[in-house]
Amino acid sequence: MSESIQPDVTVDSRGATCPGPLMDLIGKVKKLEPGTVVELLTTDSSSSHDVPEWVDKAGHETLDVVEHEDEGYWSVFIETTK
Amino acid sequence: MTERIVIVGGGTGGTVLTNRLTDELAHEIDAGDVEVTLVNDTPEQTYKPAFLYVAFGKKTMHEARRPLSDLVDLRHANLLVDRVTGIDTESKHLTLAKDDGGLDYDHLVLAMGANLDPDEVPGLKEGGHHFYGPNGAEKLRDALAGFTEGHVVLSVIGVPHMCPAAPVEFVLMADAWFRERGIRDQVEITYTYPIMRAHGIQSIADWATELFDERDINLETFFNAEEIDPEANVVKTMEGTELDYDLLVAIPPHTGSELVSDAGLGDDGWVEVDKNTLEAKNADDVYAIGDVADLPTSKAGSVAHYAAGTVAARLASRVRGLVPTETYDGKTICFIESGMDEATFVEFGYGDEPVVREPSQLLHWSKLAYNESYWLTARGLI
Numbered sequence: 001m002s003e004s005i006q007p008d009v010t011v012d013s014r015g016a017t018c019p020g021p022l023m024d025l026i027g028k029v030k031k032l033e034p035g036t037v038v039e040l041l042t043t044d045s046s047s048s049h050d051v052p053e054w055v056d057k058a059g060h061e062t063l064d065v066v067e068h069e070d071e072g073y074w075s076v077f078i079e080t081t082k
Numbered sequence: 083m084t085e086r087i088v089i090v091g092g093g094t095g096g097t098v099l100t101n102r103l104t105d106e107l108a109h110e111i112d113a114g115d116v117e118v119t120l121v122n123d124t125p126e127q128t129y130k131p132a133f134l135y136v137a138f139g140k141k142t143m144h145e146a147r148r149p150l151s152d153l154v155d156l157r158h159a160n161l162l163v164d165r166v167t168g169i170d171t172e173s174k175h176l177t178l179a180k181d182d183g184g185l186d187y188d189h190l191v192l193a194m195g196a197n198l199d200p201d202e203v204p205g206l207k208e209g210g211h212h213f214y215g216p217n218g219a220e221k222l223r224d225a226l227a228g229f230t231e232g233h234v235v236l237s238v239i240g241v242p243h244m245c246p247a248a249p250v251e252f253v254l255m256a257d258a259w260f261r262e263r264g265i266r267d268q269v270e271i272t273y274t275y276p277i278m279r280a281h282g283i284q285s286i287a288d289w290a291t292e293l294f295d296e297r298d299i300n301l302e303t304f305f306n307a308e309e310i311d312p313e314a315n316v317v318k319t320m321e322g323t324e325l326d327y328d329l330l331v332a333i334p335p336h337t338g339s340e341l342v343s344d345a346g347l348g349d350d351g352w353v354e355v356d357k358n359t360l361e362a363k364n365a366d367d368v369y370a371i372g373d374v375a376d377l378p379t380s381k382a383g384s385v386a387h388y389a390a391g392t393v394a395a396r397l398a399s400r401v402r403g404l405v406p407t408e409t410y411d412g413k414t415i416c417f418i419e420s421g422m423d424e425a426t427f428v429e430f431g432y433g434d435e436p437v438v439r440e441p442s443q444l445l446h447w448s449k450l451a452y453n454e455s456y457w458l459t460a461r462g463l464i
Contacts, residue, residue, distance in 0.1 A: 017378055017433070019277040023241045026276060026306055030320065050278055057304045058321045 005063055005077045007039035014043045014073050021047040022054055025078075029060065032080050037063065040076040048074040085116045085401045088176065088185060090166050091193035092122030092150045093130075094460060095372030095386030099191060101462025102394035104158035107401065111158045116401050118158065119185065121176070123165040125150055128216060129456055131383065134248055134419075136219040137226060138259055141453075143216045153460045166194075169345040171365035189367050189397055192353055193390075194339050196244055196373040196381060202335040203239055209312030210237075210332040213252065214244060225329060226256075231268035232328030237317060238275050239307045240335035241282065244373055246380045247428075249273065249333050250281060250290045251419040257297045258421040271298075272325065274305035274317075286418075286428065289438040293420060307332070336381075338374055352376035357432065358409040360393050369393050377412070378432060384415040387459060417449035425449045 011028050013021035021042040028038065040051060052062040055078050063077040087103060089096050100120045110116040132146035150161055162185070168177035169190070176185040198214055200206045211225055212218040234256060238249050253273045260266040273280065273294060279287035280294065280301055294301050306320040310330065317325045338351020347362055348354045353370035354363040357377055362368035370376075371393055372386030379385055388410060395408035412432030419425045425446040428436035439445070458464045 015378070019241070019282045020378070022277055026320070030306075030308065053278060054304055058306075 005037060005039070007077065008036045010039045010041065012041045013047075014041050016042070016044065018044050018046050018050065020044070022051050025051060025076075026054070029058070029078075029080055034080050034082050036080045038078050038080070040078070041073055042076065043073045045074070048076060051076045051078075084114055085188050086186060087116065087118045087189045087191070087397060087401075088187035089118070089120045089191045089193060090122075090176070091195060091372070091374070092120055092124075092127050092153075093193060093195050093372060093386065094127075094383045095193040095390045096120055096122065096191075097127060097150065097153050097460040098387050098462050099193065099371065099390035099394055100154045100159050101460075102391060103397060104155045105462060106394060106398045108158055110401065117160065119160040119162055120150070120154055121162045121164055121166060121178075121185070122150060123163070123179075125163045127153060127460060129453070130214075131245060131248075131453060131456075133213045133216065133219040134245075134251060134255070135453075136216075137213040137222045137252070138255060138422075139223055139227065143220060146216070148457055148460070153457065166341060169341050169347070171345055171347070171362075171368055174367070187367075189400065190369070191393055191397075192339075192342065192347075192362075192368065192370040192374055193372045193386070194341070194374045196336045196338065197351075198334045199240070199337045200332075200334040203307055203310060203332075205310030205312050206239070206307075206332055206334065209310040209315070210330040210334075212332055212334050213248070214334060222331060226259075229269070229329055230265055233270045233272065233326060234329045234331065235272045235274065235317065235325060235327040236331045236333075237305065237307050237325075238273075238333045240333050241276055242381055243333050243336045244381045245416075246282060246382065247286065247416045247418045249275075250286065252331065253299050254290075254293060254297070254420050255422055257299055258423070262422065270300070272300040272302060272327075274302040274307070274325070276304070276306045278303050283428075283430075283436060285435050285438055289426075336373075338376075342374065348376055350376075357412065359396065359406070360389055360410055369396075379412045379414050379430075380416065382414055382416055383456075384413070388413045417445065417452065419446065419449065421446075 066075040135141035165179040211222040281287040371389040373381040392410040396406035399406040420441040424441040426441040430436035
């Protein structure tokens, strides 16, 4: 599925430890219009779980979480709903 | 040829660095081989950790300020009170607000700290207090002094922010302070944090959560304030929740410096640096220390202090034509008040999970003693 997702915005938080990636995403989402697709790049494994938890809590939608095993990072795709 | 080292920012990082350099390079400075200039937009330094105590009437702003001319060695360093308005890393030139000629450098260290940006959240300036600046701390002191009943909400809005332990300290101190005044049963206290736990560092979050539970302090997580209604006294969040308050104490959003983004040194105003050498990634001969540096650790005074030591050693090697070997390992030390007469402390480096020690009165006294002796740190002595 993820190969077909074309993000409107990419947040590159690779190298940042928790809660950096989530805070980077929250800061970005604050400024986006509904219906924006965001790809969060993170090397922090816990963020691949914590970010979808916040996305759900905030009423947005997690589209996919993709692990790039060879490169050692995750892509978390979300879509803003409000 | 004289090697010109320019340091922008006279906070903890800037003054420690100036003093370490003038101490280490006194011989070269006397010989005219090196020149050290500290630029700051005010003639004095303010010790920011004092703000927390000002809010509870335990310190005054007068105690928290010292003239920079008392803190740096003016026999070996130039002190320039001016505001830097532009950084050109190609021509190695700074433009200044007052001096039309500006300032050239061979080595530049940025240590301008962080800025508050309360306008990012509508209603925050009108509806919220804070203790992250001198005026805010004094206003909060007055508000707390007159507060006898109702709901105190401490909301961490801005992350990253200066002194990451201070919000936890504030509610634990407020709890003890209201108990001392005999009105704790008339005051509800709530602490909110943007992510899924009470603090960015797991062990501090675990420790704080247990204490909050013991002391009847409410905890709200995944709480990102996006609007304050100062008329209705309500915090509205990105998550769709609302929280009523009688006294809102917010940690305002922080920003880096426009100088940094304008100079191409970091998109968000924080200087992108190598976390070990503190060298800017996007320009030669530029370093950043303290809060303005985009480091994967806390924006704390101890980080500025230790990073300044690293940059001083690296610059001393550079001007002597040696290969710099000193590196910064992320060393961070924070005292954390856990009431009005007890405290703990944590120490950690990059990637470490700190151990939170059992709070004690001795550590509380140690924190107060350090607050008094801080000016020796600024002078580069401890």
